[in-house]
Amino acid sequence: MKNKAKLLAAPYSVWAIAFILIPLAMIFYYGLTDRSGAFTFENIISITTAEHSKALILSLFLSLISTVICLLLGYPLAMVLTKIGRNSHSLIVFIFILPMWMNFLLRTLAWQTLLEKTGVINNILNILGLPSLNIINTSYAIVLGMVYNFLPFMVLPLYNSLTKIDTNVINAAHDLGANDVTTFIKITLPLSVPGIISGVTMVFIPALTTFVISNLLGGSKILLIGNVIEQQFTQASNWNLGSGLSIVLMLFIVVNMIITAVFDKDGEGTML
Amino acid sequence: MRKALRRFYLILMLIFLYAPIATLIVLSFNSSKTRAKWGGFTFKWYVSLFRNSDIMEALYTTISIALLSSIIAVIIGLIACVGLNAMKKTSRSIMMGITNIPMLNADIVTGISLMLLFLSMGLKFGFGTILLSHITFNIPYVILSIMPRYKNINQSTFEAALDLGATGFQAFFKVILPDLFPGILSGFLLAFTMSLDDFIITHFTKGAGINTLSTKIYTEVKKGIKPEMYALSTLIFVTVMILLILINKPDKDDNLKPYTPT
Numbered sequence A: 001m002k003n004k005a006k007l008l009a010a011p012y013s014v015w016a017i018a019f020i021l022i023p024l025a026m027i028f029y030y031g032l033t034d035r036s037g038a039f040t041f042e043n044i045i046s047i048t049t050a051e052h053s054k055a056l057i058l059s060l061f062l063s064l065i066s067t068v069i070c071l072l073l074g075y076p077l078a079m080v081l082t083k084i085g086r087n088s089h090s091l092i093v094f095i096f097i098l099p100m101w102m103n104f105l106l107r108t109l110a111w112q113t114l115l116e117k118t119g120v121i122n123n124i125l126n127i128l129g130l131p132s133l134n135i136i137n138t139s140y141a142i143v144l145g146m147v148y149n150f151l152p153f154m155v156l157p158l159y160n161s162l163t164k165i166d167t168n169v170i171n172a173a174h175d176l177g178a179n180d181v182t183t184f185i186k187i188t189l190p191l192s193v194p195g196i197i198s199g200v201t202m203v204f205i206p207a208l209t210t211f212v213i214s215n216l217l218g219g220s221k222i223l224l225i226g227n228v229i230e231q232q233f234t235q236a237s238n239w240n241l242g243s244g245l246s247i248v249l250m251l252f253i254v255v256n257m258i259i260t261a262v263f264d265k266d267g268e269g270t271m272l
Numbered sequence B: 001m002r003k004a005l006r007r008f009y010l011i012l013m014l015i016f017l018y019a020p021i022a023t024l025i026v027l028s029f030n031s032s033k034t035r036a037k038w039g040g041f042t043f044k045w046y047v048s049l050f051r052n053s054d055i056m057e058a059l060y061t062t063i064s065i066a067l068l069s070s071i072i073a074v075i076i077g078l079i080a081c082v083g084l085n086a087m088k089k090t091s092r093s094i095m096m097g098i099t100n101i102p103m104l105n106a107d108i109v110t111g112i113s114l115m116l117l118f119l120s121m122g123l124k125f126g127f128g129t130i131l132l133s134h135i136t137f138n139i140p141y142v143i144l145s146i147m148p149r150y151k152n153i154n155q156s157t158f159e160a161a162l163d164l165g166a167t168g169f170q171a172f173f174k175v176i177l178p179d180l181f182p183g184i185l186s187g188f189l190l191a192f193t194m195s196l197d198d199f200i201i202t203h204f205t206k207g208a209g210i211n212t213l214s215t216k217i218y219t220e221v222k223k224g225i226k227p228e229m230y231a232l233s234t235l236i237f238v239t240v241m242i243l244l245i246l247i248n249k250p251d252k253d254d255n256l257k258p259y260t261p262t
Helices: A002-031 A042-048 A050-084 A089-096 A104-115 A119-128 A139-163 A169-177 A181-193 A194-208 A213-218 A224-236 A239-263 B004-029 B044-049 B053-086 B087-105 B106-120 B125-151 B155-164 B168-197 B200-205 B213-220 B227-248 B252-256
Strands: none
Touching: A002 A239, A002 B053, A002 B106, A002 B125, A042 A050, A050 A089, A050 A139, A050 A194, A050 A224, A050 B004, A089 B004, A089 B227, A104 A119, A104 A139, A104 A213, A104 B004, A104 B213, A104 B227, A139 A194, A139 A213, A139 B004, A169 A181, A181 A194, A181 B213, A194 A224, A194 A239, A194 B106, A194 B200, A213 A224, A224 A239, A224 B106, A239 B087, A239 B106, B004 B087, B004 B213, B004 B227, B044 B053, B044 B087, B044 B227, B053 B125, B053 B168, B053 B213, B053 B227, B087 B125, B106 B125, B125 B168, B125 B200, B155 B168, B200 B213, B213 B227
């Protein structure tokens, strides 16, 4: 019976090889060859050119900032959700699932309307007598777009790992005389590390590789590494160069995966 | 005091997450064509929406892709889960590792890699290539939703069914499947939502002449978004919101009760 059942994994195995592994191999093939098909490291080395390295460094910088902001905003939110009760399932749905039914591009574009010089936020600021905010088409707007889009990916793993903490442990700490701050630093924070690591990965990777947010909120003047790669495929038709730069990008993704695997052995802080 | 602070923070974050959505809903009632100024309240975009064949076609493509890809992903994923559970631990972890790749990898890399694959296979870019891509990124969501359920199934109930004369198929459908059902359902819903909201992977695998709502919006960004698009998004959003509220039936008392450790 068991041997027969094993065969049921065969269709998926074939699918995974054909549509997950072979496509990745294709990126390496294109990235390590030139247009004539000869082996070369050119495409990968081109990351060191001024234009490409500037885009990569800016991407790293903005995605790091966004990840930190997501963590700072998301951790208290996850704690609030845990405190509200084990029954906050419907709130979770409202935070994660429902917004996805409003198209991601439209949601991001809506920030243009909110952020514009005469936009909603500036009108409110004016009424309150505060100076207006001119961040549209700047790196600030891109960071805001990243935080807005990826915050849910931070909160869910954090929430999952926070709900798993045995409340008896926290009560014990209180009984032994620890105040809230000490309990948080000594108990809650260390126990939520898998969630933090997983959340950081879930935010950092899409933020590092985005080309849509920078396109929509950065006024198409600010180029991130994602924009550079996208242009190679859709405009320049230089698949070899685009693949080479993707290999560089994958290096960061792999490092991220390894860190996650080391810190989150049991998959505790996973998304699902 | 503390409770009020928590409530306040939660409301603040919900405002942050929902401000753009509220903006889009307001824009769908704006009679001025540009989003920059308010021209008065109107329902006209909701009417003209249904006469806009471009948008209707994109909607049809989007929903067909989402429905087909999530159904096929559920079938392949469910069968795979049965097989994976019969495997030895090492080969199972290898397969699960591969399953994780599309989830952990960047969408742009997944999109490019599939584009290169379809190019080298000489496939014609269109509905078929989008569907294949969506199935590919949907299967992991299905598998990761079903697998945890499998751990809780009591293998003896399955064996008991066999002892009582059920065939393997009967035992699976009568005993195992009902236990897996919540996982299958959530996998399906997750896959459907992901497919609907995807832009990046579709962008690289769609080819000319076909558009999903996402790619249609992207081409309109430079020219200005048609107000009908806001109307359609509002309709979809409100429908789903009502459905989710009905499904979840948020019992107010239950939700707001402070958490008491047991």
